[in-house]
Amino acid sequence: MAVTASTPEQTATTPDAGATGASDGYQTVPALDVHQVGISTPPQAHATLLGWNLNPGSGVEQLRRMMRLLSDDAVRLAAGSPALADTEEELARFPSRLTVTFGFSPQLMARLLPRQRRPRLAELPTFGQDRLQEQWGQSDVIAQVCADDPITLAHARRMLTKDARAFASIAWTQHGFRNARGTVPDGTTMRNLMGQVDGTVNPSPDDADFDGLVWSDQEGFAGGTFLVLRRIRMQMDRWDRVDRAGREATIGRRLRDGAPLTGFSEFDEPDFEATDRFGFPVIDPASHVARAHSTDPAERFLRRAYNYAVEDPDRSTGEDAGLLFLAYCADPARQFVPVQQRLDEQDRLNEWVHAIGSAVYAIPPAARPDGYVGDVLLEEV
């Protein structure tokens, strides 16, 4: 089932599944030769992010054992087979495009790996607009678990959590959602909970520069990538007071279809020079789209975001809702940080959104044959 390195994953369906929608549960995402799945994979409906911290005193051997076990779980579950120690094997029957993607923190790698084995990955600089909460901070290890079916996802989460218990403790769990499979046509840009089309400017695996933007070519890490994860809380109650014109001016795009205020459809290029009859720019230079825009084609990254909405822990404001912003890129410092620094400096949207969690991870390439995710970094250390 392996496909070549730069091809986005194809979805496979078992032959007996037929043409009806009722067999979507059999769809699988086949493994890739060089990259982990769950990155160029078209986003599934649901995501659970699991953050672990290795037990105190654990060394590279413990991490190896954990990753061998979790990698094996991931491969089996993605194929619609039970995990080795699966106690609810019937819940593995419908993989529903399940993928599990693993990553390591820079701190963990600094602790466990000799300098020459570590992929270059800096922590993010401090952003003045952030309101970080320790509970959503950096963990040693991450698993991004995605599937179109919520029961499948709950089962996979439980298997991974159980198998990791001997080695690590859960730092946090984050749940995210997009539209259910089939609600909107494939390829439709998702809307966030503010109602905005979110993620229009996003490299596609069909783009000629996709590989260069997403996959690392660092020696010993080729085919890997880096993940920037930001938990962005939206101040929904305060956003409610802004009318549609104000919202569109804040973003620089129309709510109805996501078109830039100077354009007619979602994928039109914004015209930042256009002025209205009073001579004012149609797209406010302080709008989100203007501030995020770069003339440097390298300042782009693959967004794979999910909405989140949980009950507010202190119940005072009703709910904590926003966006699990996930960006994959070959070089966060070069591609992501300049954009975020511009937004941090000025962006009308900053009045209503703040990161409450922030972390970065090295996402190793695919496991070697008969190996496990991370083997390229962890073996023979």
Add this chain to the structure above:
Amino acid sequence: MAVTASTPEQTATTPDAGATGASDGYQTVPALDVHQVGISTPPQAHATLLGWNLNPGSGVEQLRRMMRLLSDDAVRLAAGSPALADTEEELARFPSRLTVTFGFSPQLMARLLPRQRRPRLAELPTFGQDRLQEQWGQSDVIAQVCADDPITLAHARRMLTKDARAFASIAWTQHGFRNARGTVPDGTTMRNLMGQVDGTVNPSPDDADFDGLVWSDQEGFAGGTFLVLRRIRMQMDRWDRVDRAGREATIGRRLRDGAPLTGFSEFDEPDFEATDRFGFPVIDPASHVARAHSTDPAERFLRRAYNYAVEDPDRSTGEDAGLLFLAYCADPARQFVPVQQRLDEQDRLNEWVHAIGSAVYAIPPAARPDGYVGDVLLEEV
């Protein structure tokens, strides 16, 4: 779009939606003449249960105003239209079979309604196996909000929560899930997180006795029903220690397909007289299926359960997972309580499952023309 009282809801799709799965988001559940929707409706993939307590000092007029507002929201959102005060109207575009079903507690009705207007609804008796937590207890008002799409559901939840704020405070929010639309063929009995087929014995709207089991004929409440809501926590870690034979003996059904241990397929009648070669009953008389079984056809009710899985509040045991057990019936005391009393008295499953929340609600019939849900109880008081 109204259909006759006893007909289960049909799903309507807009004419331009075509035959592809990508337009499932346009599916709506039309209103019924006599009953609320969301009861005989084939269960959607996701449910959010909202429990409210009326503000101190509120009277029937406040409840009327709240129900007028929320009923109007429900009708509009179910049709794929924005709510009146909708600030994210684009998120209403794909109703995805959204239904909102409202109910009132016996305590609220005793407080606000004269005796002769109150439908007869007793609180549940105490069950010795329950481990009730106050945070999941009885609320004054409930809304069962269901949809196949999680973004649609999040938006509906927010609209209802905002519009209720002036009248009531949130007691709890409970999220549940079944298989995503299209994962399994329509009509497949769901599995719970223990991996069991759950809900095999369930009246179908096609059954001759469905109406009598589900819809009340109490004077002044005809076409209404009653909801028993139980939050049933599963001790998943302890359940893990039970092997498959032990699990099947506990339930009395096969894990693979839900067939009774004496049968060949899911819907075979269990044979409680059958013995094995040693003369022991094949289905343990203390098994869940044996204890739940009744020879009295009146001891049946409509189950419409959802799985739940949330992070354990104290993080010590990993997660709090189980079942949001929802049962609709014309007379809980006659239909539900005897079954639950038998299970409470003896059921091998009790070693691993306990209700941590419990509540009952009167579910009024459909709103009158130009009325609101509950009008039959609340008008002219």
